[in-house]
Amino acid sequence: ARARGIRVDLRLDPVVLQADEDKLHAVVANLVSNAVKYSPDGGIISLALHPDGDKVALDVKDSGPGIPPEDRERIFDWFYQGEHVHRGRVSGSGLGLAIAREFVVAHGGRIEVVDDLDVGAHFRVTLPHAAAPS
Numbered sequence: 176a177r178a179r180g181i182r183v184d185l186r187l188d189p190v191v192l193q194a195d196e197d198k199l200h201a202v203v204a205n206l207v208s209n210a211v212k213y214s215p216d217g218g219i220i221s222l223a224l225h226p227d228g229d230k231v232a233l234d235v236k237d238s239g240p241g242i243p244p245e246d247r248e249r250i251f252d253w254f255y256q257g258e259h260v261h262r263g264r265v266s267g268s269g270l271g272l273a274i275a276r277e278f279v280v281a282h283g284g285r286i287e288v289v290d291d292l293d294v295g296a297h298f299r300v301t302l303p304h305a306a307a308p309s
Contacts, residue, residue, distance in 0.1 A: 176211050176220065184221040190231045193305035198278040202286075205271040206235040206298050213239030213296060230284075230301040239295035247288045251276040275300075 176183055192199070203222075210220040218238035225232055242250060246257040254269040272286075279286045284302035291297040 176214075179211075179214075180217045181211060181214050182219045184219060186221070186223040186225065188223075188225040190224060190226055191305045192231055192302055194282050194302065195278075198281070202275045202278050202300060203233070203235075205275045206233075206300075209271065210235055210237035210239070210296065213237055215239065218295075226304070227301060229304060231304055233300040233302075234289070234297065235300075236291070236297045237295045241295045242288055247290075250288060251286065 207220065207222070214220055214237045220238070221234070221236045223232075223234045225234075243257065246255075249255045250257065251272050252269075253273045255273070256269040276286050279300055279302070282302055284300060286298065286300045289297040289299050
């Protein structure tokens with residue numbers, strides 16, 4: 176990101192999660208890697224971790240081209256690659272988001288594409304709150 180002049184904005188509110196650290200790291204790493212891959216030089220990526228009702232939400236947004244509506248339903252399918260990959264603009268295996276979804280669902284959560292016209296792609300991961308330590 177730094178080499179391409181991409182700015183990363185972070186907003187990390189204190190939250191309590193009970194999760195497999197390696198799997199959660201893999202989810203975040205995949206979303207951030209995709210955001211960097213699709214953002215233009217000099218673009219902006221934002222990550223926000225915050226309470227969302229009885230859940231914890233992680234929003235990852237980029238300033239890339241976004242995800243066409245026709246790709247949104249299938250983007251989490253195994254081996255699915257959108258038109259941008261087939262046109263040679265970026266490379267990918269079609270596995271990252273499918274794996275991320277499996278990890279999130281295994282933790283009782285959800286991952287989705289948010290329809291947000293003001294940014295490129297916007298992914299939201301929601302996970303259950305863990306009981307606060309006593």
